[in-house]
Amino acid sequence: MVEVSQISEFGKILIFLITGIIAVGLMFFLNRLIAPSNPTTEKLTSYECGEEPIGNAWLPFNSRFYVIALIFLLFDVEMVFIFPWATVFGSHEIITADARWGWFSLAEMFIFLGILILGLVYVWCKGDLDWIKPKPAVPTTNANIPASLYDQLNIEQGTFKVRPFAAEPALATTTAPVAATTEPAPVRKPMFKPTFKKPADE
Template sequence: MDFAPIFIFIAAAAATVFAALLVNRLIAPHKPDPIKLTTYECGEEPVGSPWIRFNTRFYVIALIFLIFDVEVLFLFPWAVNLKSLGLFAWIDMAIFITILGVGLAYVWAKKDLEWIKPSMGDIETIQRLEEQNNA
């Protein structure tokens, strides 16, 4: 029974949302138009298909951000309770941070954090030019 006010609040919030949607459905004009269904791009005419392939570097950066964001979520409760948890928790978190650091070093060594990566043809050209300069 201690949670009754919370459940009432959640029910009232849900009822408010559904009431607003219902009022909008009843009052809003429904006039479909082909122009309304087109993609809007900052006042410009859309060019090409909206379905394009994204560069995989976006996903690599997003995953790295997500991993370190989750790490911070684990660090906050650990830091608050560090004194009561003792040495074992400190060692456990040190191992956790070390594993993440090794992963970051691996990604950095593979140069996956560099936004502009040369293609394989460019790498071969650079190596050939370096060999010519060293000879």
């Protein structure tokens, strides 16, 4: 007779999490209980590769680290997708039920990897994987305009003076006082005349 497990898969995960939390808490408690506490100035300083920190920690961050992190995240997500794919479609029961599932899953994974590799090749060709990028080439044109014309234009622009702003005087306007009228306003008549029809049953 086959014994049925009383703990489901989620119950096993819950037991694993509880065991991990208890183990971590126990390690912290033993560290607090046994480890000696002797704080000094050197121990309380920030650790930076064995060197003393100099200056302010709020410095501009290089954007190249961000690009490398994005590329790492791209292939990290790829690995997360490949593991369940290999577990499910590598099952002997699925292949035995229908052999086409194996070829379908293989073609699907090749398409997925091809899209990721295409993105990697695009980033590589653009030079985003280079830590030190070459200086961009400034295009030059063979213009027949002499340099003296540019110098003359700069001189004319340099001698340009801004006219001071002066507000124009407002025009005096005289308005005659309006005489107050005590006459009542005319009553507006309705635009339509209501009519009522007599019911037919009366």
